[in-house]
Amino acid sequence: LFSVAGSLEKKRLEELRVGVVAGPSESEINAMTGLIPMTMGKLPAWAVQRVSRRHEKLIQAALFLCAALSVLTTAAIILVLLGNAVYAPGARNAFFEQVSLWDFLTGTHWKPVDGPAGRFGIIPLLSGTIMVAVIASLVSVPAGLGAAIYMSEYAAPREREFLKPVLEILAGIPSVVYGFFALKFITPWILKPALGFLGLELGTFNALSAGIVVGIMVTPLIASLSEDVIRSVPRSLREAAYALGSTRFDVSVRVVVPAALSGILAAFLLAFSRAIGETMAVVIAGGQQPIATLNPLRGAQTMTSFMVHASTGDSAADSISRMSIYAIGIALFAITLTINLISGWILRRYREVYQ
């Protein structure tokens, strides 16, 4: 194998010699290519390796299986959720065999107990989830976008190198830690005094503190995704705006952000769906009361915190409160998937293309 490449090189050098009078001689060429001429014998044993075509194909097939595993995972998720909610194999009763879809979607009471007392309306859980996610967005959208603009438009490279790890650390702190922070610090030390000053009553478990920490958690996501799209806005756009007498505010808000708007919107949506799926912080700080309310000062149960609550309870595996996990799981999966798909669609559809 070596000698083939070598002989090509040799040929080129020989051609060179034809053109140039004082080109390298035959022996010099051999020295330069550093190879034994083809005719002199076989390649040394180490250089010869039989490669079986089948072996190669086998490896590729194995790698393909690895990649296909992700499709299998999605299929399994859908199958498991639908399987146990719509039609359960074996002796178990599927959730929607016992509760009608209409009652599930429109009911305003959530009381997952067996027997006639059970009420299965998703509205209370949905309102809790959306409340937490909206509070989280109110925190994270201005903070994340502001941080993205600051890091891409204002910060010096050194400052940016210092700030970026800070955001990465904030993103890497586990959810339980934020839950603890909300329950034991934000609620008693910040929100209670502040709201007490305004004369408002705040529960120990409340959606407000949960929403705030979830907002803190998703801020780095918005910041880094938005910063990426903002940085991809070409420099010429900024320079043109400065040349027309714009201030930095004008450049950031009227030129750069509109140019990157699709990416920023996609980042917001992604963060919103992350906030909806956020579990441990909400479980710890948000409380476990499924009430259809939009009052963030009270405890609220989200879809995720219900799932944790139901699975830590001591109800039997085939009880309806267990089976309701699958129904809520479908709702959660469908909502987050829809938002993610919309986010991806916005990114593709409205991307500004620059040369």
Place this chain on the structure above:
Amino acid sequence: MSEPHPPAEPKVAEPKVAEPKTAEPKTARPKVSFISGGDRYIRNRLMLSRVFAWLCRFATYSALAILVVLLAAIIYSSLGRLSPDFVTNTNSTSPIKAGILAGLWGSFWLILFTAMFSVPVGVGSAVYLEEIAKDNMLVRIIKVNLANLAGVPSIVYGILGYTVFRTSAAAIAELFDGKHVIGVLGLFKVRLSKLPIYEDNILVGALTLTLVILPTVIAASQEALRSVPGSIRVASLALGATRWQTIWRQVIPAALPGISTGVILSTSRAIGEAAPLIMLGALTYTSMCPGGIESPLELLTRPSKLMQAPLDQFTAMPIEIYDWSKQPDARFTAVAASGIVVLLVVLLSINSVAMIVRHFASRRLKW
């Protein structure tokens, strides 16, 4: 933190009125200082710009402030309990005695097996998608699917793990309860020995966590593979290497620092994951380390326990922290905070390994 940006509208209307005004005095007054001069419109605009810059700076630095406050609050709360015996004790109902040893070992085993499952599959998928796959329908489906899997809440994987992995483990456990007899080829019968397999064992937890982090591992490995210059592949192929030889001997070694950094970072995410494990029914209260191994020395001295550990029940650090946080007894606050300190120290040390790898790799490789 939640201040909105100053709206852009108020100043929009002004220029039409202000501009002719500013144009006239220019001829009369030769010196126009934009900062201190009488030009109100420009001064307002500059002011707005400066206020906006400060708001953005405030938003960015509030992240730093929150991080500092968070760490300070946790360390302050942990002062009552954090001591060496917190790391050597297992859980207890008494806040004075409760320690994190069982969670530490549980997390160790979980991460060991999660890494063992997710690294080959994750890197393999990335290699397939980046190096081998042609752009056909199937590959596009896989890519779209991966992007969507990354956005699935981790608790949903917990449901999957509970239904699929835990049920399978329960079936296997039932098979090995010491009562089942199976016939081998109709020739003789074998009574299956009794094995201590639990349905909520470490392997079930690790498989579930593998599914949680797999999209991240794949994305990180893809990123690393993409940063290997094409010339390396072309050179290797031109020398007659096959595609797999090129991948195995050139591309993967060149991408290894990037891959290992990404893999370490995404595996460290799994350490903090509690939701899927709780869905599996991992024990919130246990004082037992998997396999009964309580010190690193026992890993070497008692090999029989090693075999048992993966099939044992477990708890993990974030689960214990969750359990302590929701205890009504206020003294458990310090216990939970101490647990968080240990968890963060573990995370920090793992991440610093990744940083070191990245640092040395970026010094060595130059292209």
